[in-house]
Structure formats: C-alpha cells, structure tokens
Amino acid sequence: MTTATHDHDHDHEHHGPAKGLTRWLYTTNHKDIGTMYLWFSFAMFLLGGTFAMVIRAELFQPGLQLVQPEFFNQMTTMHGLIMVFGAVMPAFVGLANWMIPMMVGAPDMALPRMNNLSFWILPFAFAMLTSTLFMEGGGPNFGWTFYAPLSTTYAPPSVTFFIFAVHIMGASSIMGAINIVATILNMRAPGMTLMKMPLFVWTWLITAYLLIAVMPVLAGVVTMMLMDIHFGTAFFNAAGGGSPVLFQHIFWFFGHPEVYIMILPAFGIVSAIIPAFARKRLFGYSSMVYATASIAFLSFIVWAHHMFTVGIPFLGEAFFMWATMLIAVPTGVKVFNWVTTMFRGSMTFETPMLFAICFVVLFTIGGFSGLMLAVAPADFQYHDTYFVVAHFHYVLVPGAVFSIMAGVYYWLPKWSGKMYNETLGKVHFWLSFIGVNVLFFPQHFLGLAGMPRRIPDYALQFADFNMVSSIGGFLFGASQLLFLYIVVHTIVAGKPAPAKPWEGAEGLEWTVDSPAPYHTFSTPPKID
C-alpha cells in the first residue's frame, strides 16, 4: 500500500500521489477517483456510441445491409445499457467526486475507501456485460428495459451475466450515493449551511437519495428474473400465476426515478455555469432547490405513464397522466429561472456557456415532447415509436450529455491546470449541436408517421428521414472524437490556467490553485 490512508485532517504533511499504476488502484483521493470515473465514462460513451453508429449505419437505408436482426437487437440493447449505466451515471458520479468536496470545503469524500471500491467494481461489471456479445446465443437482445418474458423465457443464455452485471452496477451506485450523502451532510465547512450550498451539491444530494431508494428496486427486479430463469419461480410467468405486467410496474418504479437521476445533476451543472457567464447571481436559488425536490418526489408516482398501453383502467390512466403533467411545473420553474438569470446579464459565450444554453433550449424541447407523450389517449399512437426515441434522446443527449460536456469544459482548467483551446471547443460545440439536431429531430417525424422503434428494417416511406438522421448521427459521433482530442490536447499542451479562469464564476472550487492541489481544504475554509 503506497497510498497513505491518512486518519487526520489536521496534519499538514503534504504528500502527493503515489507513483505508477498502484496510485490508481489503491487511491482513496476523491480527485483521482473522480478522474477515473470520468475517463471510464468517456470510454463507455465511445463504446456505446460505436453501437449507436452500427444502428444508424444499418438504418441508413431500408433493407438489411450490414447486420442481422438478432445482432441489431443486441446493439440497441447494449447501446442503451452502456449509455445509461456506463456513460451518463458514472460521469455524474465522477463530477460529484471531483467537485462536491471542493464545493463544500471538505478535504475528501466521507468514505474514501468505499469510494475506491465503488469505482473499481464498475470496469468488471461492464467487462462482464460487454463479454456477453461474444457468447453463444449473443448478448442481451431484449431492449435496455428488459421486459419479461423477453428477458426471461425467451432470453439468450448470457442473460445471467447481464443480471450479475446489473447487480454490480447497482452496488456501485448505492455505495457512491451513500458516500455523497455522508459527504454533503457531514463534511461541509463550518458556516456552509444547506441553503448556502451550490446547486450542483443540492441536486446531487437529492439524486443520491433517489439512487438509494430505487437501485435496490432494480436489484430486486433482476433478482426476480434470475429466480424465474433458474429457480423455477413464476414472478413474471403467467402460466405459474405471475404476470409480465408486474415486471413493467417494478421496472418503471425504478425506471422513472432513474431518468431523473440522469437529469438532476445536469440541472446543478447548468445552474453553476449560467450565472458564471451571465455575470449575475442565479435567479431564484431557493425555488430551484424546492423544484428539484418536487421533481424527485413526483418521480415516484408517475411510473405507469411508460405503460399506458398495457390496459390500465381509465382512472389509473387519468391519474398517471395528470401526475406526469404536474412535473412540467417545477421543471418550468427551473427553465424560467435560468432564462431570468441570463436576462440582462452581461453574457459571454465561451464553450461551457454555449453547451449550457443549448441544454436549456434542447432539454425544453425534449420536455415538451414528454408532455405530448404524457397525454394518455395520444400515447397510444406514440407508444414504442421513434417519437419516444426522439423524446428521450433529446433529454439525454443535448440534456444530460451536453451538461456533462459543459461541466468538463467549465472545470477542466481547475482539474488539469491548463486551458482548453477555445476555438476548438466552439467547433466541437457547433458540430455537436448541428449533429444532434440533424440526428434526433427527424426522428420525431418518423415516430409520428408510425415507424416503430428497435427495428433493423423499415417501410420505404421512412427512408429519407432515416438517412438524414444517420448522417446527423455520423456527424455527432465523429465530433466526439474531436472532444477527446481537445481534452487530451489540453492536458498535454494546454496553456496554464489561472486559479479562476472565468470572470463571473463563484464557489469555493475557484479559491484553490489550478490545477487543484492533491489535497484541498485540509483546514476548512471560512464561509461568510
């Protein structure tokens, strides 16, 4: 063990990181672990993106050109699983690891060794999940929502590896969440009251509670699958007295809070960036906190809007429809607060701000299509079409993913001590922005015209929009390689960055040097 496990925050012996590979294996340092999370999620982003490229290449023209339908199904499934559990969630955990201790003036995360564990089990989970693609019968092919009986009775044999991979990811997320809650509740610098915390910390606190509440539900539902497949139970098997609809209820009871897990930290990031570049204080701080909490609460009572078509009685449909539409209220509060923050600000448009503004606009479009889907009678038309695909990609890609990119550009000078190339950053933004819209906007039309999702081939009338969408997909995919280049170039050859590279930025993280020293806030800062 080269990495010292320091038991005192008070001793000022400034030891740097250990050398070599063991630094990363044994590290308990929140910055090292945050870095590993971020690089891991970027690797998964590229892997999941590669799968998406296979999907878009196959859909470039009608007919089967490149892959067989069986493999196509594995691609859609793995793309979803890898992006949700491998790219977006770990990226947010990485940002939380890096930023939360610095934002609340803590020397490290509350539980540093558990932090190490929660990261290092992730590569094993995803190695196991990805390895199923090479197994007999192929990998998971039942969609990322793995509805029973597709994922039980009709699943490939590799489904057991999928189940254990999900168990490991769940364990990792739960440990990460416990760590974040303990850090935020216990490790804040004196004077940092809850209502003085930066919004990123607030949104993560609420996200962590969501994770702790629903990841066990996911673990439970995959365990039921495991028991149905191997131990002769019949939770989801109608012949044995179970019900496939039960699966959908349990899955979405996890699944809907899960989609907020992927967007609440994004709200936090954007709420940090917009005030910095509008050079105004965030408008309506406390309403932002309450809106986040309301969204988190509502996420538990809307799950059945994912399954309007299973045959829910009229009253049930009405309840879930109205509850879902209610979410638009706190979300609207947030969007108005961001717009009002920008209103009459002296704005500048550096790359993080471009991504943040784009987040507000495109996330709102995704929110609107969500409202359309919430209308139960209309949902019967949209259900399982490309309209749904367009909707959740609008909230996840220019929503969650763009917020992560905004955060990376915003805090990269702090992490690396180097400034990224602003021109390249803007090129990356515009390519991504154009790419993402060309990719996903036509999918609204495809869905309204009736193209079902998760199919490798389609009727001829969908050909043109699919080709446009695929071209956008290739553009978006390629521009992420530019992102990789920009980040590497910054770390290797960027110009030195000052402690506070953004004029209007606020927060404790900007009071430490760039790059942030290996240990920060060994003595808690003073908060006024």
Added chain:
Amino acid sequence: MSDADNARPSHTRIIVKMVSVVFGMLAFVFVGLVPMYNLICEWTGITGRTNEASLVQDYVVDENRSIKVQFLANNNADMPWQFRPMVKTITAKPGEVVEVSYFAKNATRRDMTAQAIPSLSPFEVTPYFHKTECFCFNQQPLTAGEDVEMALVFQIDPDLPAWVQTISLSYTLYDVSSEQQSAAVTFQ
C-alpha cells in the same frame, strides 16, 4: 475510520440509515410491491383473472335479463395442443348455474402438462363472475394422443352492472411440462 477527534457528526449513523433504506427498499420490492400488485389486481379485477373457486350461491334467477357469454381459447407461443371451447357462445341468465366445457387434445408424441389462464373482458365483470368449477384451477396432464373435455361451471351475480350485455371469457393455454415439478408460485 476514526474521525472521532473531529467535531463532525458521525458517518456511521448516516451509513446505517442509508443501508437500512437500501435493505428496506429491497424487502419492499419482494414483500411489498409484488403482493400489492396481486392484491390490486384481485380487488379491481383489472386482469380479469378468476382463479379462485366459489361455492354455488342461492341467487334468484333474473328471468328478464340475458347475458351473452363468449368463450375463447388461445394457445401460448409454442403450445401445440388442440384447444377450443365446445360451444362458442351461450346466453345465460344472471343467477343460473351454467355448465360448459372446453376440448383439449395433446396431438404430440410426448406426455405434456398444461395450465390454462383465464381472462375476463370487460374487466369490471370480474367480481360478478363466479366459477364453481374450472379446469383452470388445476394443471391438466395429457399423455401423447390423449384428449379430454374439461368442465367449467359458473354463475353470474345478478348484481352485474346493467350496462354489461356481453362477457368474453378467454383462456390461454400454457405448456408447463418442464415446470411441473416446481410448485406454481402464487402470492395470494
């Protein structure tokens, strides 16, 4: 992890709380959500499932009303049996005891066991549709080539809402040959 020398509150308390939430939610899925789902289905009759045998009631037969009852038979995915109602439609008066039957034949070369799962439509009639005898209460084994006529005896509650004029009773037949050793799991 001794942070005792700090004035900070203990991490252990938070960990204990959070871990208990985790196990609480895990338990909630198994002993809360699953039974809750089954209970709600039973109370509301949403799934149109009538799995429990009831006793013959002394209803007064409502001579002025006649309800059309349709019988449907479906085979689940790979189920090779012949399966059909002996009569497709009957007219029943609320309160009277009606007996019908379904025909099943195992035309394969191996011995098999089947389980029929009922579903009523519209689902609102579920609480008013009482089966006193049904082949769906038990698994049905048939040897290769064997056939059977399976009885179904039911009574319609005279309290049946006035707007109901037609009831469809559908059975889906599942192949449970490979699962017959393991007891069927019901959560009622």
